[in-house]
Amino acid sequence: MATLYVENFPDDRYEALRQRAKKNGKSMAAQVIELMAQLVPTEAEMKKRLKAFKELERIRALEPLGPGPFPTAEEMIREDRER
16 A cells, blocks of 8 residues: 655644544544545546436436426425315
8 A cells, every 4th residue: 555645734734634533533544545535536436426427417318207397395285284
């Protein structure tokens, strides 16, 4: 596994990271690895995201199954109360 050294890291960011690691019961290194995993996706993760995005685009392009316009939440509550 590779080693990463960061120079000139801002003190306020370091303190925020230290506090987050402590709150989560992790070491600073473990917290940084978790944050990087969330924020810097691998090529395989990017392919998964792109596939999911394309599927969402396909679903959004589908015609609605029922007629519109749909009633508002307020109208549905009134209708339910009148039953």
